[in-house]
Amino acid sequence: MATFRILEDQENTNAHLRRQQKEAQVNVQQQKRSVLGILSNNVSRPAGLKQTKSDLNLCAKNKNEVEVKSSFSIFVDEESPKQEKKEVKKADASNTVFSLPEAIDRLPLQVELLCNDTPLHSPMAVDKSSDLKKPIKDSENKTWNKFMGFSEYFEDIYKYLRHAEKRSRAKANYMRQQPDVTASMRSILVDWLVEVGEEYKLQTETLYLAVSYIDRFLSYMSVLRAKLQLVGTAAMFIAAKYEEVFPPDVNEFAYITDDTYTKKTVLRMEQMILKVLSFDLSAPTVLSFLNIYSEGPLKSGFEETMSDHDKETIMYLAMFFSELSLVDGDPYLQFLPSVRAAAAIALARHTLEWRPVWTPALVKASGYQLSELLSCIKCLQATFEGAVNHPQQAVREKYKSNRWHNVSLHTPHSEPIC
Amino acid sequence: MTDPACMHVKSEAMDIKVLHKSSTFSSFTSGSHKIGNWFATLSERRRKSSMKASKSLTLGVVHENPRFGSDGESEEASGASDEVTSPVKLRPKNRRLSEQDINKRLSLPADLHLPESFIAKQNVSPTIDGPLSRATRRQSLSEIGFGRMETYTKLGKLGQGTYATVFKGKSRLTDNLVALKEIRLEHEEGAPCTAIREVSLLKELRHANIVTLHDIVHTEKSLTLVFEYLEKDLKQYMDDCGNILSLNNVKLFLFQLLRGLAYCHRRRILHRDLKPQNLLINERGELKLADFGLARAKSVPTKTYSNEVVTLWYRPPDVLLGSTEYSTQIDMWGVGCIFYEMACGRPLFPGSTVEEELRLIFRALGSPPADAWGGMAASYDIPHYQPAPLLSWAPRLDADAVDLLTKFLCYEAKKRVSAADAMKHTYFRSLGPAVHKLPDVVSIFTVPGIQLNKDPGYRASGFPKSGVSGRSRRQSMLL
Numbered sequence: 045m046a047t048f049r050i051l052e053d054q055e056n057t058n059a060h061l062r063r064q065q066k067e068a069q070v071n072v073q074q075q076k077r078s079v080l081g082i083l084s085n086n087v088s089r090p091a092g093l094k095q096t097k098s099d100l101n102l103c104a105k106n107k108n109e110v111e112v113k114s115s116f117s118i119f120v121d122e123e124s125p126k127q128e129k130k131e132v133k134k135a136d137a138s139n140t141v142f143s144l145p146e147a148i149d150r151l152p153l154q155v156e157l158l159c160n161d162t163p164l165h166s167p168m169a170v171d172k173s174s175d176l177k178k179p180i181k182d183s184e185n186k187t188w189n190k191f192m193g194f195s196e197y198f199e200d201i202y203k204y205l206r207h208a209e210k211r212s213r214a215k216a217n218y219m220r221q222q223p224d225v226t227a228s229m230r231s232i233l234v235d236w237l238v239e240v241g242e243e244y245k246l247q248t249e250t251l252y253l254a255v256s257y258i259d260r261f262l263s264y265m266s267v268l269r270a271k272l273q274l275v276g277t278a279a280m281f282i283a284a285k286y287e288e289v290f291p292p293d294v295n296e297f298a299y300i301t302d303d304t305y306t307k308k309t310v311l312r313m314e315q316m317i318l319k320v321l322s323f324d325l326s327a328p329t330v331l332s333f334l335n336i337y338s339e340g341p342l343k344s345g346f347e348e349t350m351s352d353h354d355k356e357t358i359m360y361l362a363m364f365f366s367e368l369s370l371v372d373g374d375p376y377l378q379f380l381p382s383v384r385a386a387a388a389i390a391l392a393r394h395t396l397e398w399r400p401v402w403t404p405a406l407v408k409a410s411g412y413q414l415s416e417l418l419s420c421i422k423c424l425q426a427t428f429e430g431a432v433n434h435p436q437q438a439v440r441e442k443y444k445s446n447r448w449h450n451v452s453l454h455t456p457h458s459e460p461i462c
Numbered sequence: 463m464t465d466p467a468c469m470h471v472k473s474e475a476m477d478i479k480v481l482h483k484s485s486t487f488s489s490f491t492s493g494s495h496k497i498g499n500w501f502a503t504l505s506e507r508r509r510k511s512s513m514k515a516s517k518s519l520t521l522g523v524v525h526e527n528p529r530f531g532s533d534g535e536s537e538e539a540s541g542a543s544d545e546v547t548s549p550v551k552l553r554p555k556n557r558r559l560s561e562q563d564i565n566k567r568l569s570l571p572a573d574l575h576l577p578e579s580f581i582a583k584q585n586v587s588p589t590i591d592g593p594l595s596r597a598t599r600r601q602s603l604s605e606i607g608f609g610r611m612e613t614y615t616k617l618g619k620l621g622q623g624t625y626a627t628v629f630k631g632k633s634r635l636t637d638n639l640v641a642l643k644e645i646r647l648e649h650e651e652g653a654p655c656t657a658i659r660e661v662s663l664l665k666e667l668r669h670a671n672i673v674t675l676h677d678i679v680h681t682e683k684s685l686t687l688v689f690e691y692l693e694k695d696l697k698q699y700m701d702d703c704g705n706i707l708s709l710n711n712v713k714l715f716l717f718q719l720l721r722g723l724a725y726c727h728r729r730r731i732l733h734r735d736l737k738p739q740n741l742l743i744n745e746r747g748e749l750k751l752a753d754f755g756l757a758r759a760k761s762v763p764t765k766t767y768s769n770e771v772v773t774l775w776y777r778p779p780d781v782l783l784g785s786t787e788y789s790t791q792i793d794m795w796g797v798g799c800i801f802y803e804m805a806c807g808r809p810l811f812p813g814s815t816v817e818e819e820l821r822l823i824f825r826a827l828g829s830p831p832a833d834a835w836g837g838m839a840a841s842y843d844i845p846h847y848q849p850a851p852l853l854s855w856a857p858r859l860d861a862d863a864v865d866l867l868t869k870f871l872c873y874e875a876k877k878r879v880s881a882a883d884a885m886k887h888t889y890f891r892s893l894g895p896a897v898h899k900l901p902d903v904v905s906i907f908t909v910p911g912i913q914l915n916k917d918p919g920y921r922a923s924g925f926p927k928s929g930v931s932g933r934s935r936r937q938s939m940l941l
Contacts, residue, residue, distance in 0.1 A: 197790065
């Protein structure tokens with residue numbers, strides 16, 4: 045019950061009225077400055093959003109602004125505070141989601157934050173330069189070596205995870221029942237979360253968890269598009285708290301939405317998601333199965349003769365495929381995470397011309413025959429082939445880097461897998 | 463706040479509604495026509511998925527201790543339900559539902575008292591006949607009283623920490639005692655990491671040697687976790703018997719600790735904060751792992767323990783030296799320390815700083831080999847210690863026990879014995895084979911011949927009411 049209490053004092057307009065307002069919003073799209081705008085616009089991202097390290101403080105915001113092509117260069121130092129204030133006001137006025145008084149109350153703070161010391165006050169700035177972050181980043185590369193310690197319980201754990209993955213699943217076709225949000229909006233949201241994860245150097249697992257929370261939440265609750273990003277933000281916040289050693293604080297999550305939502309709103313949504321998911325937050329993800337298949341005690345994903353570099357490349361390519369599949373909810377929600385992981389490894393091996401694509405060791409470790417994976421592999425292959433022209437490019441950008449062996453630059457294998 | 467109709471309105475304000483059937487929310491309070499519609503939409507579309515969902519929604523599925531007999535209560539209440547006359551006849555086969563039927567239907571324990579008003583509604587509304595959807599079940603559980611603070615009476619404070627307070631309480635649904643861990647949400651970061659991990663991981667764990675989470679009450683101001691109540695923790699138990707435990711009891715406690723831990727490890731969950739304060743014990747001698755606030759699922763980097771939060775005494779040397787390579791073995795060192803403490807009546811390595819802790823360890827077990835932990839120990843100035851034979855400082859332990867203790871206190875994490883293997887050690891042979899064949903949720907005390915002995919140092923005043931030390935106990939639950 046308490047879940048729904050969080051909604052009071054939000055607004056006193058009724059749903060019908062708000063819908064009209066929302067339509068009005070679409071017309072004033074230009075002036076909007078957040079991903080909220082992007083979600084209804086479905087504008088594709090300009091390629092090559094690579095940021096230099098010094099830009100990182102700002103890029104979460106800047107990226108959003110690029111899309112919305114409003115004059116929100118307020119983060120640039122040359123802008124006069126006066127001008128900024130005006131623009132912020134305008135944007136808030138168009139943002140009818142929240143009651144006006146609240147927006148006005150926040151104004152002075154916001155302007156100060158934006159024009160004066162964004163790099164200083166931005167929690168991101170602190171995080172980027174912080175030494176604390178460094179060891180984690182290093183250790184993340186080795187994360188999937190750590191399953192080895194569990195070798196003793198490996199079979200039990202795998203059996204358990206295969207059981208657990210069936211327990212909390214999103215409905216494959218939930219989008220059909222969503223009255224306002226669409227699959228492409230979901231894609232934009234996930235794409236944006238990929239960027240958020242990159243900017244905050246979050247564990248990849250956090251992203252997978254957040255997307256699974258979003259899908260499960262949307263399976264049960266209908267959400268208006270104006271609130272979709274809020275659901276995504278709060279889901280990422282929860283996932284970070286579950287998974288990260290040093291989760292970013294709530295201010296940063298409000299900040300990355302370009303202050304479209306207040307801290308308080310993010311916290312309310314957090315509470316609502318926790319309630320709807322009834323705290324079932326530990327479901328195994330595609331990534332956890334990727335780790336098991338490739339780095340379990342059986343090392344089943346690899347041949348003994350492979351170099352470490354080759355092994356990593358297979359792993360990263362499989363991760364790239366899996367993250368692409370994260371962006372497109374359909375058709376992948378129908379597949380179990382273990383199937384998606386196994387299919388991604390098979391396709392990675394196929395793309396890199398390792399034969400056989402599905403070794404006896406992989407059959408043994410996963411319990412899957414290649415034939416059981418084919419329909420998922422075909423979907424992944426189509427997604428891979430379409431990736432270059434996909435409107436969302438964050439995953440490709442991410443995996444272009446050296447850190448991931450530039451795996452997204454690989455071209456799809458010309459032959460079908462079998 | 464709990465009125466379903468209000469809830470509907472409020473959820474609209476957030477632009478978020480329950481999918482498919484917003485009438486669910488009003489079905490219990492509004493006219494009968496709505497219920498009919500709702501039922502029609504419900505049955506077909508959600509038949510398949512809802513059955514799955516009802517299984518996974520374990521929030522309110524309670525494993526109350528069946529010892530507290532319940533049959534009489536059920537009969538009494540079902541008698542009451544016969545008095546109810548349904549104002550609206552919706553379905554041709556309008557059978558009366560007893561409390562037992564409803565409990566069974568909602569997968570609730572049999573000893574639950576259902577409010578009369580709820581039983582009356584169940585006889586009117588179709589909840590019980592149609593396939594049970596996730597939302598419907600949630601609604602039903604909420605009407606029974608789950609997830610609501612009114613359901614629990616606070617009886618007294620057990621302890622207080624920085625942002626959580628633990629109360630002894632009583633459930634109005636079962637009359638059973640509960641421990642209410644109340645986490646304040648005023649510190650502006652929403653639900654704390656520890657609570658998020660503790661709840662989500664504990665929900666996966668159903669085992670006789672792991673504390674049961676009965677319910678969660680989540681409001682804007684606080685998050686209250688409702689646990690089964692156990693009389694004391696191991697620390698207090700040891701205090702109450704003057705730190706001299708019966709060796710039989712030491713064996714039973716250690717076995718139960720290993721049993722609960724092996725269960726966690728098989729589910730890739732590491733506890734990471736084992737210490738006597740986190741092991742709860744009831745009158746029967748059942749030991750249960752508690753406080754999963756630092757627990758993690760599977761393979762992520764360790765959170766560096768902060769000295770102010772977690773006692774150093776049970777931390778393995780590799781972690782003391784900063785290792786983030788860890789696995790299930792991280793928990794096994796602490797098991798060894800606890801084993802020694804139970805048997806010998808004092809903590810094994812009571813250091814107050816990392817350096818002192820390491821010195822105590824090395825003094826007792828000998829200096830580590832130079833290449834230990836990838837040379838990590840090299841950066842510390844470790845004096846050379848000869849290993850002291852364990853027996854000399856653990857006079858109460860026999861050869862088997864010392865052998866097992868040595869296997870726990872192994873410098874090299876990979877060589878430390880696992881919980882599952884330790885249970886098979888000859889030390890436990892005297893317990894017989896039956897203790898290994900129990901289903902997860904069954905206590906070892908169901909095995910004939912397994913029982914707690916009177917502890918030599920036990921003071922009569924000790925057991926259930928522990929007035930003096932009551933204040934400091936359960937501090938560990940307060941992270």
